[in-house]
Amino acid sequence: MKVITANFVTCAVKDCKTSAASFPLHFHDAELEMQEIDFQPEFIRNVIPRIDWEGLRVTANELGFPSLPDSKPEGKALEDERTLKDLHRLLLETQVMEGRLVCGNCGHQYAIKEGIANFLLPSHLV
Numbered sequence: 001m002k003v004i005t006a007n008f009v010t011c012a013v014k015d016c017k018t019s020a021a022s023f024p025l026h027f028h029d030a031e032l033e034m035q036e037i038d039f040q041p042e043f044i045r046n047v048i049p050r051i052d053w054e055g056l057r058v059t060a061n062e063l064g065f066p067s068l069p070d071s072k073p074e075g076k077a078l079e080d081e082r083t084l085k086d087l088h089r090l091l092l093e094t095q096v097m098e099g100r101l102v103c104g105n106c107g108h109q110y111a112i113k114e115g116i117a118n119f120l121l122p123s124h125l126v
């Protein structure tokens with residue numbers, strides 16, 4: 001799964017929907033693979049406003065990426081190719097192939113296998 005995906009998912013357990021601790025889900029034992037994708041600065045520029053920046057900072061840190069800036073790039077910073085390329089690499093080119101996503105609220109673990117995260121809940125949690 002691409003790193004960007006983690007910024008748009010929350011725990012599927014009902015009680016977690018209203019808990020701030022359930023976002024972002026935390027990567028554990030993540031095995032990363034870099035996949036080269038054509039650099040599209042426009043796409044990155046358009047997606048940044050929809051990113052939960054604090055959440056992405058947590059995720060980047062957990063995956064061992066260099067720290068992201070304290071605040072979300074906007075205005076002039078979105079013209080900076082270096083910034084856009086770094087985000088392109090983190091959000092789109094980094095694939096999490098194996099590992100787990102763990103909810104900070106309920107502790108539920110979502111397995112990631114062969115690059116696919118399984119967000120289905122066992123029946124007793126639905």
Ligand SMILES: [Zn+2]
Pocket residue numbers: 011012013016022103104105106107108
């Ligand atoms: Zn949860």
